[in-house]
Structures are given as structure tokens and as C-alpha cells.
Amino acid sequence: MSNEEDIHQRLRAAVHYTTGRMCLDIGRQQGREFSPQVIAAIAETTFRQCEVFATDLEAFARHAKRSTVTSDDVKLLARRSTALANFIQRKNELLIKDQKHGKKNAGKKTNKDQEDSNAAPHL
The missing domain is CATH 1.10.20.10 (Histone, subunit A)
Structure with missing residues (x-):
């Protein structure tokens, strides 16, 4: 093998x-x-x-x-499922927000962020 x-x-x-x-x-x-x-x-x-x-x-x-897959590619992939597309959009926004706040806040999550992180889309 x-x-x-x-x-x-x-x-x-x-x-x-x-x-x-x-x-x-x-x-x-x-x-x-x-x-x-x-x-x-x-x-x-x-x-x-x-x-x-x-x-x-x-x-x-x-x-x-x-040569690199981006979040835009993932959004395009999910375009036919509204729930999945919305979920991916929210996750992307959270990642961008974390990047803007820098490393000092990147590891800290609010209760709202944790809920969003764990919530699966209803497909």
C-alpha cells in the first residue's frame, strides 16, 4: 500500500x-x-x-x-445551500474579526462566539 x-x-x-x-x-x-x-x-x-x-x-x-484555496472559494462551493452559506459567512466574519484584533484576543472567545462556533447549520 x-x-x-x-x-x-x-x-x-x-x-x-x-x-x-x-x-x-x-x-x-x-x-x-x-x-x-x-x-x-x-x-x-x-x-x-x-x-x-x-x-x-x-x-x-x-x-x-x-494555487491556494480561499474563503471565497468555500463560499462559492456553499452557494446552493442558504443555511450552509450563511454559516460559512458568519465563520468567515469571525475569523476576520479575530485577525483584526490581533493575537492577544485571538484565543479568547465570548459566549456568543462560542455558540456561533458550535452551532451547525440546519440544512
Whole structure:
């Protein structure tokens, strides 16, 4: 197995593990259980979608004649999901605000920032 294949498999395993943990947490909150097959299907779908996102982000940057993916590329990627686009816009604004305040405040979060940081978009 090449190093690239090894990294690919480790990423896939990490997505599967994280998906399983999230399903467990959500299941506890909702009083439900997720079968191993459902968790595997969600993990595989997530992994494949991330591969598509990565390819699209690279294409957007290349089209703009850049070698670096920027937040504008991510916003373009999310344009079809209003909730996701709004979430990304808020996160981007927080990052810009933190950069403007410099390193002395970068590690400090207000309660509002923490809530925004943890709030997932409703898709």
C-alpha cells in the first residue's frame, strides 16, 4: 500500500469514526439508535462528498489562477445551500474579526462566539 493510499484509508476511517460518534451523541439526545449499516452509509456519503468538495475547491482556485484555496472559494462551493452559506459567512466574519484584533484576543472567545462556533447549520 502506498503512502497516499494509506493516508486515504486513514482519512476514511477517521470520517467513519467521527460519524459513529456523532450518531451515538444524536441518538442519545433523541432516544434513537443508528444501525452499523446506516452509520457506514452516512460515513461513506460524507467521505465521497468531501472528495467532490475538494475537487471543486481546487478547480475554483485554479480557475482564478491561484494555487491556494480561499474563503471565497468555500463560499462559492456553499452557494446552493442558504443555511450552509450563511454559516460559512458568519465563520468567515469571525475569523476576520479575530485577525483584526490581533493575537492577544485571538484565543479568547465570548459566549456568543462560542455558540456561533458550535452551532451547525440546519440544512
